Amino acid sequence: MKKSFDAYQLKAGDVIASIGAASGVWEIGLAGMQSGLTFYIQDIDEYSCNEEEVAYTKAYWERQIGRKINGTFYAVVGTPQKTNLPKDTFDKVLIINAFHEFQYQEVILLEIAQILKSTGKLIIEEEIALEQGQVHEGCGLPLFSETQLINLLDANQFALKTIVEKERYLKVFVFEKK
Structure with a gap:
């Protein structure tokens, strides 16, 4: 998680959306590393993305780290074609190990361009296919190659700023709006 935290460059006062975040396990864990963050935890699954589950996740992390987490967390339920997040x-908008699961990737990218501030960053942490046709071990859906992912974002209003390699197959891509 430390490598992700460093790559995301989160700082106090940041307002962050995390799309495809379920109950916010990663996001609340990150907030335990930096106080003063506001997270909009978004998912299409209303059973995992709701105030009760987010509160449970926060309590879990507070037990793990032995102190209160100073952050603000909102659960937002979207649809496969709409995040329901404010423009x-x-x-920062985070997508952590979920972009390959999105049914309407281009539609969501256009919406992300609208919800980000003009100086905002889109950060995608994603497992990358090392060979053609590789699928995600957990969900069985196809993975992007690094080139496919960058080209898709480039065609949809985002320019690559940096890549942080966590593992050979796991990378953090930081994009800016064009």
């Missing part, structure tokens, strides 16, 4: 609000 021009976010310093």
